[in-house]
Amino acid sequence: MIISVASGKGGTGKTLVATNLALSLNDVSKVQLLDCDVEEPNAHIFIEPVITRRETVSIPVPVVDEDKCTYCGLCAEICAYNAITVIKEHVLVFHELCHGCGACSYLCPERAISEQKKEIGVVESGQLGEMSFVHGKLNVGQAMAVPVIKKVKEKIEPDAIAIIDVSPGTSCPVIESIKDSDFCILVTEPTPFGLNDLVLAVETTRKLNVPCGVVINRVGIGDGRVKAYCQENNIKVLLEIPLDTTIARLYSEGLPLVTYMSSWREEFVGLYRLIQERLHEGSRSTKR
Ligand code: SF4
Ligand code: SF4
Numbered sequence: 001m002i003i004s005v006a007s008g009k010g011g012t013g014k015t016l017v018a019t020n021l022a023l024s025l026n027d028v029s030k031v032q033l034l035d036c037d038v039e040e041p042n043a044h045i046f047i048e049p050v051i052t053r054r055e056t057v058s059i060p061v062p063v064v065d066e067d068k069c070t071y072c073g074l075c076a077e078i079c080a081y082n083a084i085t086v087i088k089e090h091v092l093v094f095h096e097l098c099h100g101c102g103a104c105s106y107l108c109p110e111r112a113i114s115e116q117k118k119e120i121g122v123v124e125s126g127q128l129g130e131m132s133f134v135h136g137k138l139n140v141g142q143a144m145a146v147p148v149i150k151k152v153k154e155k156i157e158p159d160a161i162a163i164i165d166v167s168p169g170t171s172c173p174v175i176e177s178i179k180d181s182d183f184c185i186l187v188t189e190p191t192p193f194g195l196n197d198l199v200l201a202v203e204t205t206r207k208l209n210v211p212c213g214v215v216i217n218r219v220g221i222g223d224g225r226v227k228a229y230c231q232e233n234n235i236k237v238l239l240e241i242p243l244d245t246t247i248a249r250l251y252s253e254g255l256p257l258v259t260y261m262s263s264w265r266e267e268f269v270g271l272y273r274l275i276q277e278r279l280h281e282g283s284r285s286t287k288r
Helices: 014-025 043-047 074-078 103-107 145-153 172-178 192-207 225-232 245-252 263-287
Strands: 002-006 031-035 050-064 084-087 090-093 113-128 131-138 161-165 183-188 212-219 237-242
Touching: 002 014, 002 172, 014 031, 014 043, 014 161, 014 183, 014 212, 014 237, 014 263, 031 043, 031 145, 043 131, 050 090, 050 145, 074 084, 074 103, 103 113, 113 145, 131 145, 145 172, 172 192, 183 192, 183 263, 192 212, 192 225, 212 225, 212 263, 237 263
Parallel strands: 002 161, 002 183, 031 131, 031 161, 183 212, 212 237
Antiparallel strands: 050 113, 084 090, 113 131
């Protein structure tokens, strides 16, 4: 089973939920935690895995042989990302904008474009006891998160409960991380900002046809509009985490909640059971 943990905005407690869910289920099942928040991966701070493997991630970027080039401009015309341009008798390639799609080299009539690999990030894998762990890290200054996320997801073990920590927002990296999930947990907080971003995140999961449920973090601030929205839209609130100074302190010190407040272990196992129930109900209604 693949469970992604996402949020419409940053700082809602997504990594808190992903890491504590993984640690709690590790006692009862085979678990894998994958951190796809490749621009700012921080699940490893809470898990402290032993990293045993490191692989670089590259994309193919164009290199132009100007001896063959006729400066026809076709490559610049077809590049959807403005990563290549022709100015008089010069072809300029902006590697940081290139998505490595290969269209320019494929379509160049003079075969003047070859490709060279450009490293954009790394994927590291390791273990914490029985739990396997994978995260991606995008190199500083790189904008292409999706190839790194794809590489992380290639490591999903089909016989494990794979928990994916997704980057915040609703952009391409989020879609790449959530798609193919069996269920998506959306973490939010009970504030107007939390609600605004939750609505966008729910729309994203619905477009991807991934069932979702909500975890409300920092209950005690804000108002009841997030709950009302969930009720109106038939979205299950799976867990509520109170605004609590001990929880906040543990998180700020990079310490797992379930290790230091062990009663939360049951709460997170309960969260998983609710997801199983939702999926079971969903499969029954599909069969009907
Ligand atoms: S398509 Fe090929 S020949 Fe035309 S400008 Fe680009 S590199 Fe040069
Ligand atoms: S590989 Fe694709 S994105 Fe990169 S310069 Fe060529 S057409 Fe543009």
